[in-house]
Amino acid sequence: MEKVLSNNRKQQTTVLKRRTRLKKYLPIYMLLLPSMLLLLVFHYAPIFGIVIAFKNYSPFKGILGSDWAGIKYFASFLSDKNFWRVMKNTLIIRLYMLTFGFPAPIIFALLLNEIWSNKYKKIIQTVSYLPYFISWVVAAGIVTSVLSPSSGIVNNILETVFKIKPIYFLVKPQYFRSIIVISFIWKGFGMESVYYIASLSSIDQQLYEASTMDGAGRLRQTWHITLPGLRNIIIVLLVLKLGSIVTIGFEQIFLLYNPVVYDVGDVISTYTYRLGIEKTQYSLTTAIGLSQSLVNFLLVYLSNRTSRIVAGWSIW
Amino acid sequence: MKIFTKKKIVLVVLLSILMLLFNSCVGVRDAEHKAAETLSDGSGEKISPKEQIEKPPTKITMFYQEAGQSFPKDFSHKDNWLMKALCEMANVEITELTVPAYSETETKFNLMMSSGNIPNLVERASVTQMKQYGMEGAFIPTYDIVRNSKTLSPKYDDVMLNAMKSSDDIAYIIQSLPINGDFTTTYIRYDYLQDVGLQEIPSTLDSILEAMRLVQKLYPDKIMLSGAELTYTNHLFYSYDAIHSGVQYRQNEGIVKNAFDGENIIKAVHYLKNLYSEGLLDQEFMTNSSTDYKEKRLRSGLFLTQANRGGMTIIMQQFLNDGQLEARLIPIPIPIANDVDANTHKTHPTVLGGYAFGISKKSTSEEIEGSVRFLEVLFSEEAKELFEYGREGEEYEIVDGEPMPIYPAALENAWRSVYGLAYTTNTDNILSYGAKQSIYSSTLVEKEKASYWNLYNNATINCLELQRKDMTYNPITLAMPVSDDVINRAGEMGTLQRSLVSKAIIGEISMDEFAIQKDIVVKDYEDVVKAYNQVVEHAKDEYGLK
Numbered sequence: 087m088e089k090v091l092s093n094n095r096k097q098q099t100t101v102l103k104r105r106t107r108l109k110k111y112l113p114i115y116m117l118l119l120p121s122m123l124l125l126l127v128f129h130y131a132p133i134f135g136i137v138i139a140f141k142n143y144s145p146f147k148g149i150l151g152s153d154w155a156g157i158k159y160f161a162s163f164l165s166d167k168n169f170w171r172v173m174k175n176t177l178i179i180r181l182y183m184l185t186f187g188f189p190a191p192i193i194f195a196l197l198l199n200e201i202w203s204n205k206y207k208k209i210i211q212t213v214s215y216l217p218y219f220i221s222w223v224v225a226a227g228i229v230t231s232v233l234s235p236s237s238g239i240v241n242n243i244l245e246t247v248f249k250i251k252p253i254y255f256l257v258k259p260q261y262f263r264s265i266i267v268i269s270f271i272w273k274g275f276g277m278e279s280v281y282y283i284a285s286l287s288s289i290d291q292q293l294y295e296a297s298t299m300d301g302a303g304r305l306r307q308t309w310h311i312t313l314p315g316l317r318n319i320i321i322v323l324l325v326l327k328l329g330s331i332v333t334i335g336f337e338q339i340f341l342l343y344n345p346v347v348y349d350v351g352d353v354i355s356t357y358t359y360r361l362g363i364e365k366t367q368y369s370l371t372t373a374i375g376l377s378q379s380l381v382n383f384l385l386v387y388l389s390n391r392t393s394r395i396v397a398g399w400s401i402w
Numbered sequence: 403m404k405i406f407t408k409k410k411i412v413l414v415v416l417l418s419i420l421m422l423l424f425n426s427c428v429g430v431r432d433a434e435h436k437a438a439e440t441l442s443d444g445s446g447e448k449i450s451p452k453e454q455i456e457k458p459p460t461k462i463t464m465f466y467q468e469a470g471q472s473f474p475k476d477f478s479h480k481d482n483w484l485m486k487a488l489c490e491m492a493n494v495e496i497t498e499l500t501v502p503a504y505s506e507t508e509t510k511f512n513l514m515m516s517s518g519n520i521p522n523l524v525e526r527a528s529v530t531q532m533k534q535y536g537m538e539g540a541f542i543p544t545y546d547i548v549r550n551s552k553t554l555s556p557k558y559d560d561v562m563l564n565a566m567k568s569s570d571d572i573a574y575i576i577q578s579l580p581i582n583g584d585f586t587t588t589y590i591r592y593d594y595l596q597d598v599g600l601q602e603i604p605s606t607l608d609s610i611l612e613a614m615r616l617v618q619k620l621y622p623d624k625i626m627l628s629g630a631e632l633t634y635t636n637h638l639f640y641s642y643d644a645i646h647s648g649v650q651y652r653q654n655e656g657i658v659k660n661a662f663d664g665e666n667i668i669k670a671v672h673y674l675k676n677l678y679s680e681g682l683l684d685q686e687f688m689t690n691s692s693t694d695y696k697e698k699r700l701r702s703g704l705f706l707t708q709a710n711r712g713g714m715t716i717i718m719q720q721f722l723n724d725g726q727l728e729a730r731l732i733p734i735p736i737p738i739a740n741d742v743d744a745n746t747h748k749t750h751p752t753v754l755g756g757y758a759f760g761i762s763k764k765s766t767s768e769e770i771e772g773s774v775r776f777l778e779v780l781f782s783e784e785a786k787e788l789f790e791y792g793r794e795g796e797e798y799e800i801v802d803g804e805p806m807p808i809y810p811a812a813l814e815n816a817w818r819s820v821y822g823l824a825y826t827t828n829t830d831n832i833l834s835y836g837a838k839q840s841i842y843s844s845t846l847v848e849k850e851k852a853s854y855w856n857l858y859n860n861a862t863i864n865c866l867e868l869q870r871k872d873m874t875y876n877p878i879t880l881a882m883p884v885s886d887d888v889i890n891r892a893g894e895m896g897t898l899q900r901s902l903v904s905k906a907i908i909g910e911i912s913m914d915e916f917a918i919q920k921d922i923v924v925k926d927y928e929d930v931v932k933a934y935n936q937v938v939e940h941a942k943d944e945y946g947l948k
Contacts, residue, residue, distance in 0.1 A: 130417055145516045146539035146763070168894050230689055256689045257908055344688050345631055345904040348897060365893055366512050367886065 139373035159373035169374070172357040173332070175350060180331045182267045188327060190275045192316065195282035196308060211283075214276030222273075226341035229269050230256065257346040266351070270338060281319055289315035321393050322401055329386035332378050354378065459495040460772030462765075465514060466525035466823060470504040471716050473817050484788060484818050491784060492775040505692055515540060520762040523773040525823065529577060530883045532758035533567075536574020541760035542770065544573050553778040561945065565753045569882040576777060578755030583830030585869055586710040588637045588737075589717075592730035592857065594621070594705055603861070606737050607641055607673065610706070614682050617705050624703040627677060628684035630695040632900055635674065635687075637708040642670035642739050647899035648892065649934050651878045656942075658878060658934040660927060662899060662920040666742060671906045671916060673739075678907050688904055700724060707731065711862065712829070715836035718858075719816065722844035730854060732861040735868050753880060753945070757825045780826045789824040790832045805835075813843040837862075880945055881937035888933040895927045 108115070134149070139159060141152040163169045194214065201207045217225065232238050235252035244250040255261045293311045302310070336355035343351040354374065362371035394400035468479075479485065480499040489496060498521065502510035511526055520540055526532050535541065545563060548554045557579060566573040590603065590610075598616040614626040629635040632646050639646050644666040649658050661667060677683040684690070684698065699707060700720055709717060714731065721729040761773045779785050791798040791805045797812045798805045807813075818824070819836040841855050884892075902923070906916040 126417075144538050145518045146535075148518065235685055254685065254688075254908070257904075257910070259910070345897075345900040346688055346908060346910055348901045352897075360893060360897070361890065363509050363512050365886075365889055366516065367890060368516060370890075 136372065136376055138369055139376045141369060143369045143372070145368070155369060159370045160377065162370060163374050163377075169357065171349075172352050172354050176332055176334055176353040176355075179263055179266055179334055179353065182263060183270055183334075184327060184331070186267055187271045187274070188324065190271050191278035192282055192320065194275055195279040195286060196312060198279065198283065199286050199312075200304070211276070211279075214279065216276070217273045218277040220273075222335070222337035222341055225269065225273055226338065229265065229342060233265070256342065257344060259347050259350045262343070262347040262351050266338065266342065269342070278323075281323065282316055285316050285319045286312065317397065318399060321397060321399060325386060325389045325393060325401055328389040329382045331385055332381050457493065459489065459493050460768055460775070461495050461497045462523060462769050462772045462776065463498040463521035464496050464523045464525075464776075465500045465511070465521045466523075467507040467511070467527055468501055468504055469821065469825070470713065471817050471821075472720075474814060477817070483793070483815075484821065487788060487793075488776065488779050488785060488823075491782070492772070492779040494772045494776050520764060522762050522765045522769045523776060524760045524762065525757060526760075527757050527825075529575070529754075529756060529758045529879075532575045532760050533569075534883050536760055537568040537570050537572070539763060541574040542763050542765070544576050544761070547761070547774055548573075548576060551774065551778055553781050557781060562754055564944070565880055566758075575758040575760050577759075578757035578825045579781075580753065581755045581825055581829050583833050583866070584711050585733075585865060586637070586708065587733045587735065587865055589707040589709055589714055589731045590734050591617075591703065591705050592732050593728050594703075597621075603732070603734055604737070605734065607739050610737060611677075611682075614677075614705055615680075618682060621703065624705070625684045625698055626682040626705040628690065628695055628698050628702070628704055629687040630690045630692045631688055632903060633692070634695060634708045635683075637706075637736055638674055639667075639670045640736050642666045642673070642742050644670045646670075646903045647896040649878075649931055651876055651938065653876075658931055658938050660895075660924045660931050662923050663931075667903075667920065668913065668917055669739060669741070671903055672913060674907045675909065675913070679909070683907075688908060700726075711833045712836070715819070715833065715840050716816070718837065719813070719840040719843070722840065722846070727844065727846055727850075730857060732858050733865045734861065735865050755825055777826075780823055785826075789818055789821060790835055792818060807839045807842060809843050812839050816840070834859075834862075877938045877941040877945070878934070881934070881941040884933050884937055888930055891927060892930045892934075895923065895930055898923060 137149060138152075140155060140157070141149070142155045143149065143152045198207060198210060201210070220228075233240055233255040235241050235254045240255070241252040245252060253261075255265060289311065294307055297307050297311060332354065334353045334355055336359060339351060339353050339356050340359065343356070358371040358374050361367040361374075390400045390402060479501040480496055485496070485499075500510070500514065500521065507526075508528075511528075511531075514520065515535055524532075524541070532541075544566070548558050548563060554576070562577075563573060566575055566577050568574055592603070594617045595601075595603065595613060598613070598620055600613055600616070604610045604613045617624070618626055627635070627638075636645065644650075644664075645661045646667075648661050650661050651657075652659050674683060678685070687695075690698070698704065699717070707717070711733070714733070718729075718731055721731065759777060761770055765773065791807075792812060792815055794800070794805075796808065797815050797818075798807050800806070816836065816839060819832045819839075824832060837858060838855060841858070842851050844851070846854065883889075899920075902911070902916060902919050905911045906913060911919070
């Protein structure tokens with residue numbers, strides 16, 4: 087009896103605590119509400135549409151009215167050699183982006199951190215952010231102009247300084263992937279460095295002072311203080327990037343590629359665009375998209391676990 | 403722990419309910435239109451436009467594609483004098499009108515159709531696609547609509563009605579009438595020929611090449627020929643009775659073949675490769691966008707341009723408006739290569755035009771009637787006059803019994819003559835009047851206007867006579883759509899073909915390598931050709947074509 091009363095009292099206390107917490111944090115929950123609604127309406131609700139991958143979907147019959155097709159479309163794209171070609175291109179380009187694009191904002195943040203003058207620091211930061219805000223349509227135009235064999239600055243320099251004949255870079259398969267990776271880094275490194283710059287500001291300055299007294303130089307300080315201080319944010323961003331390893335932004339590739347570089351530049355997103363939008367193969371492209379998401383999810387999960395084992399820290 | 407598990411279950415259940423709720427909303431919308439479906443069989447009684455005048459205008463929604471022409475700044479497709487006049491005649495009010503930019507038409511159209519939110523009246527220049535969508539349930543059958551219409555019925559015979567059917571033997575579209583008078587060919591800068599002292603218009607590939615070399619020497623800054631990837635270079639493939647990708651109906655053999663089948667494609671690619679090596683073909687054509695190409699056409703003085711007659715009326719106007727009064731663009735027949743055994747002047751008129759109208763299955767009977775009235779107006783003589791000449795007293799006046807343009811109104815409203823909707827009617831007159839208007843609206847002196855018009859008109863008549871001499875139907879345009887799998891395979895084949903042709907032209911692969919690769923493509927995609935031959939054979943039997 088006493089035990090029952092004690093349990094009842096505990097439950098009442100829990101409910102009371104919950105109500106107090108709710109009342110206390112109500113404004114915050116209200117602030118969160120629009121984002122949650124957005125997430126529910128545009129991300130969770132459409133999940134039901136995944137069933138299109140298993141149906142012979144017709145927009146005029148609707149999702150529920152379309153006939154079942156089973157795993158026909160999965161079998162279809164898995165047996166299509168063109169799919170494996172675009173998958174290979176996607177993985178290669180993504181790995182290049184990860185290898186060169188991931189350290190770039192870290193290095194930039196570290197270098198920026200070394201600048202003493204606040205005024206110059208802010209100017210450089212602002213200039214580095216700017217490409218992030220221009221659309222890929224404009225960025226692709228800039229890249230095309232810069233690399234133009236007739237009027238591009240790169241070829242002008244090659245011709246005048248190095249006496250090399252103009253190179254039509256955008257139609258050379260051997261340069262195309264590099265162009266994609268470099269333009270990707272140029273557009274995004276400034277904004278990405280913001281995370282690292284913010285983390286750097288949270289590192290205790292006393293650690294640096296103490297290490298200076300111990301005779302540590304800049305490099306040692308970077309290795310022993312700065313990088314460990316950035317460890318958590320690096321892990322978070324790396325895990326998230328690994329989670330999109332089979333996804334490349336459609337716009338960049340679509341605007342820059344051309345028939346000569348299809349072999350090396352055609353990726354999953356452009357492949358699904360051709361099939362889904364131009365050929366209206368909705369079921370097939372949904373099947374591809376679903377498979378991509380599953381692979382990405384698996385990679386996020388595995389990288390998070392690996393991080394926990396190796397670094398002792400993980401996102402969840 | 404138990405509470406936490408319970409919470410997870412509750413969350414999952416809530417999410418599932420939310421998802422089902424959203425999707426059932428679509429079902430409700432479908433249910434609402436079920437009532438409309440029973441009325442949407444197109445067999446309701448027809449009320450003539452005159453009787454409708456007393457009734458308020460029927461509200462309808464519409465999608466159509468424009469014809470790629472330029473529109474004035476701040477132009478509104480819904481709110482212009484032409485659309486108002488058409489709506490008034492039909493006693494309709496267009497509450498929503500979607501007209502995507504020409505280059506975005508396919509994407510926007512497919513997205514619209516996939517959303518299920520189809521306007522009452524849809525017009526699209528892709529007959530196969532419209533037939534397919536009709537068969538899948540997007541549009542209502544149209545046979546009775548045409549046969550019961552006093553305006554439409556006389557214009558369509560049984561052969562034409564038969565040709566509008568989808569593969570389930572039902573017609574879901576109303577196709578535009580055959581477009582006579584429009585053709586795609588090579589346009590040449592006659593003023594450049596005069597500058598280099600050539601009096602005769604070149605008519606062979608060799609003489610064109612010679613002319614290009616002379617002009618390039620005189621004007622090293624100008625570009626002789628350009629493209630946007632391989633677009634706008636098709637005319638040079640036609641010279642070899644070839645196309646750069648896809649499948650092709652070979653008239654001489656009476657079958658469909660892979661575009662890479664045979665030697666003609668090698669000869670065509672070789673010709674273009676030579677042009678590229680000599681610097682006569684724009685060195686950056688592979689990365690030109692459509693906008694870049696049009697800019698180069700206007701600013702870099704292209705010697706050769708590929709265009710259709712309708713588009714050329716606008717292009718001529720652009721040059722004249724830009725102050726390039728010396729520019730003389732005239733059509734020449736596509737020159738046939740010496741060693742090609744084919745008559746590429748042969749044109750293939752179609753039983754019907756290339757534009758199709760569909761009436762949405764979700765329309766109410768009133769909306770169907772409104773859409774039909776609007777269509778009847780498009781096909782009427784009154785609308786034809788508006789498309790051709792404009793409004794009397796505004797865009798034209800009658801002088802000695804002939805319509806004469808009034809400037810600047812005729813020029814400012816020149817978009818009406820190549821309006822997407824104008825292709826419901828005979829276009830020969832529209833195209834002729836449009837070109838004359840472009841020339842006579844310019845700041846050229848009267849003598850020069852007459853000289854340019856005569857030069858252009860004579861060259862056009864020459865092209866038309868050559869093409870009309872030998873006309874046969876191309877059965878591939880009458881054939882039923884092939885299956886989705888074949889469409890996918892054909893799409894991938896086309897991507898691969900364009901890639902190989904592009905690489906060969908710019909020298910990324912040798913011609914020997916191209917020859918080897920093209921044979922592999924022919925072998926790998928035999929199934930696509932076989933599928934097309936099956937539907938073409940069926941079309942030939944059905945229409946009694948050779």
